[in-house]
Amino acid sequence: MTVSVTPDTIERELVEFLETRTKAGWTATRDLFGEGGLSSLFAMELVVHLEQRYGIAISGADLKLANFRTVRAMVELVVRLRDGG
Amino acid sequence: MTAAAREEGGPLVVVGAGVMGTGIATLALVHGVPVTLVDLDRAVLDRAEVAIARNLRTAALLGAAPPDTAPGALTTSTSLPDALTGSTAVAVVEAVTEDPATKAAVLARVSAAVPEGTPLISNTSSIPIDELAAAVARPADLLGTHFMNPAYLITTVEVVPGPRTAPDVVASATKLLGELRRTPIVVRDSPGFVTSRLLHPMINDAARLVEEGVASVEDVDALMQGCLGHPTGPLRTADLIGIDNLVDALDVLHLRTGDERSRPCGLLVAKVRDGHHGRKSGRGFYDYEEALP
Numbered sequence: 278m279t280v281s282v283t284p285d286t287i288e289r290e291l292v293e294f295l296e297t298r299t300k301a302g303w304t305a306t307r308d309l310f311g312e313g314g315l316s317s318l319f320a321m322e323l324v325v326h327l328e329q330r331y332g333i334a335i336s337g338a339d340l341k342l343a344n345f346r347t348v349r350a351m352v353e354l355v356v357r358l359r360d361g362g
Numbered sequence: 363m364t365a366a367a368r369e370e371g372g373p374l375v376v377v378g379a380g381v382m383g384t385g386i387a388t389l390a391l392v393h394g395v396p397v398t399l400v401d402l403d404r405a406v407l408d409r410a411e412v413a414i415a416r417n418l419r420t421a422a423l424l425g426a427a428p429p430d431t432a433p434g435a436l437t438t439s440t441s442l443p444d445a446l447t448g449s450t451a452v453a454v455v456e457a458v459t460e461d462p463a464t465k466a467a468v469l470a471r472v473s474a475a476v477p478e479g480t481p482l483i484s485n486t487s488s489i490p491i492d493e494l495a496a497a498v499a500r501p502a503d504l505l506g507t508h509f510m511n512p513a514y515l516i517t518t519v520e521v522v523p524g525p526r527t528a529p530d531v532v533a534s535a536t537k538l539l540g541e542l543r544r545t546p547i548v549v550r551d552s553p554g555f556v557t558s559r560l561l562h563p564m565i566n567d568a569a570r571l572v573e574e575g576v577a578s579v580e581d582v583d584a585l586m587q588g589c590l591g592h593p594t595g596p597l598r599t600a601d602l603i604g605i606d607n608l609v610d611a612l613d614v615l616h617l618r619t620g621d622e623r624s625r626p627c628g629l630l631v632a633k634v635r636d637g638h639h640g641r642k643s644g645r646g647f648y649d650y651e652e653a654l655p
């Protein structure tokens with residue numbers, strides 16, 4: 278059974294995930310690696326988290342930091358990969 | 363490396379498939395260099411293969427892989443003799459546990475098995491190269507290249523020729539580093555070279571401040587990051603290095619320099635005893651939910 282996950286849900290879940298993992302507050306547009314100060318290695322944890330949580334595979338040209346820079350960018354990526362199949 | 367090895371596209375042999383061995387293997391693979399990775403047991407190598415697959419994706423994600431380069435092939439082996447027969451290695455990197463006796467034994471076996479002129483590269487953090495040179499057949503072939511973790515992301519490498527290292531071997535190793543797009547900085551042989559001599563006592567001091575209750579782990583790191591521009595903070599760095607390795611390297615430094623700042627503090631020793639080795643074990647000064655593969 279696939280439960281439809283709306284972009285809003287994904288956004289809320291990702292903000293929660295970041296808050297648990299980093300013990301800091303996040304918004305949908307805050308730059309994780311610039312002003313957010315997270316290490317670029319954390320980006321790989323995000324890749325794995327998105328793949329496991331949303332059943333997608335991120336590879337090739339999608340595997341670039343710009344796709345993980347903000348919660349909003351990640352939501353767009355997840356939605357696109359889920360739709361595109 | 364020997365000219366023959368280069369023509370045949372021989373592998374880079376990496377001995378030790380821990381944090382550094384897997385990182386150095388990743389660095390070579392993304393640059394199209396085949397790698398033979400050696401460790402003591404199959405379970406370690408299985409974990410290393412998972413770690414390298416993840417590292418290769420991280421390298422792609424962070425733009426650390428050169429464009430239009432097909433990754434090299436990875437072979438793993440629990441047998442050092444097997445790894446050293448077949449096509450001649452371009453160089454052998456020793457990245458086993460930071461224990462002088464273990465390293466000496468591995469380097470002696472490698473040096474007895476490879477042709478003269480094959481660079482024997484130790485990735486030791488702190489053991490003087492000339493001390494390790496006592497164990498090998500040809501001290502001229504041995505040098506240190508001190509990669510930092512993650513080796514495939516950090517572009518500067520400390521290079522340490524010993525007093526008996528041949529200039530040709532330094533040139534071969536430097537050329538290989540150039541092919542891996544690293545920037546070598548050559549320093550004189552001594553305990554801990556430049557980077558560990560400066561970094562390790564500083565991390566030890568940071569842990570001691572926590573132990574004395576001067577500040578919390580988070581605050582020590584936040585002050586070093588926010589006030590002094592340290593990229594991650596010293597205690598997060600300790601977790602990235604591996605606290606077991608950090609304590610081993612501090613012991614080596616303390617024993618050879620007599621510097622009390624390098625005597626591992628109680629908090630570091632307790633973390634090793636409790637198995638809180640840092641990122642690789644899932645927990646050190648910080649919690650990482652899961653151990654890195």
Ligand SMILES: NC(=O)c1ccc[n+]([C@@H]2O[C@H](COP(=O)([O-])OP(=O)(O)OC[C@H]3O[C@@H](n4cnc5c(N)ncnc54)[C@H](O)[C@@H]3O)[C@@H](O)[C@H]2O)c1
Pocket residue numbers: 377378379380381382383400401402403406456457458459460461464468485486487488508509510511602603604607611
């Ligand atoms: N961790 C770092 O940040 C860092 C940075 C620079 C240099 N170094 C140095 O790199 C070396 C490796 O450190 P690490 O952090 O990867 O340690 P690690 O403990 O993660 O890995 C060491 C590996 O060596 C293997 N090993 C031990 N004896 C062996 C033998 N006889 N033959 C084959 N394999 C053997 C172990 O099974 C283990 O998998 C050490 O000399 C360390 O000081 C570490």
